[in-house]
Amino acid sequence: LKSNPSNNEEKEAQTQLTKSDELQRLHSQALSAYQREDYVAAISLLDEILAVCVWDAELRELRAECYIKEGEPSKAISDLKAAAKLKNDNTEAFYKISRIYYQLGDHELSLSEVRECLKLDQDHKQCFSLYKQVKKLNKQIESAEEFIREGRYEDAINKYDSVMKTEPEVPVYATRAKERICHCLSKNQQATEAIKVCTEVLQLEPNNVNALKDRAEAYLLEDGYEE
Numbered sequence: 001l002k003s004n005p006s007n008n009e010e011k012e013a014q015t016q017l018t019k020s021d022e023l024q025r026l027h028s029q030a031l032s033a034y035q036r037e038d039y040v041a042a043i044s045l046l047d048e049i050l051a052v053c054v055w056d057a058e059l060r061e062l063r064a065e066c067y068i069k070e071g072e073p074s075k076a077i078s079d080l081k082a083a084a085k086l087k088n089d090n091t092e093a094f095y096k097i098s099r100i101y102y103q104l105g106d107h108e109l110s111l112s113e114v115r116e117c118l119k120l121d122q123d124h125k126q127c128f129s130l131y132k133q134v135k136k137l138n139k140q141i142e143s144a145e146e147f148i149r150e151g152r153y154e155d156a157i158n159k160y161d162s163v164m165k166t167e168p169e170v171p172v173y174a175t176r177a178k179e180r181i182c183h184c185l186s187k188n189q190q191a192t193e194a195i196k197v198c199t200e201v202l203q204l205e206p207n208n209v210n211a212l213k214d215r216a217e218a219y220l221l222e223d224g225y226e227e
Helices: 008-034 039-052 058-071 073-086 091-104 106-120 123-149 153-166 171-187 191-202 210-220
Strands: none
Touching: 008 039, 008 058, 039 058, 058 073, 058 091, 073 091, 073 191, 091 106, 091 123, 106 123, 106 171, 153 171, 171 191, 171 210, 191 210
16 A cells, blocks of 8 residues: 555455454453363464454464364364365374374274375475274275185184274274174074173163164074063
């Protein structure tokens, strides 16, 4: 405006300056809310800012952190994926996405995302460590499923026991492994064992359809028609 004064543009410029001041104020409030762990308030403020500053990778990463703290991983993934595109060589975003998928039990997507991190930096320590863990787990699960397709149920059970040893910290993998062991025992006509393991799964997930079907098959083997 100093180089080219214009009434029309001055009004527009003043509007933009006012908006800019307002966004900076909201940004300060969002950071303050995040620091005092009021993540719901921080998300609300960041929503307002990102409606205008659509291409700000760092704000998206901050909102993703808030979503993680609030137990909304799918929304966090959405923001992190945008941040990975908006900022060059954003290894941190790919690492975080991979970690979230891993915690959710989606080992295949976790492996895919951590590979993206290593494409950008093959010496990234966190990504390489996660990659080794996910790759090992992924291989064991694929191997177990191959045994099931071949009808080699004992081998599949042993492999799923290995899965539980490989990842004892994230409960979803133990539950999934037990669900598949319950299936193998039922298919292998080991009815008593199948009922025991399927029941363990159903105590954790009462509406697990696969475990209900496999336990039903096991009850049939023992003539437990009412059950």
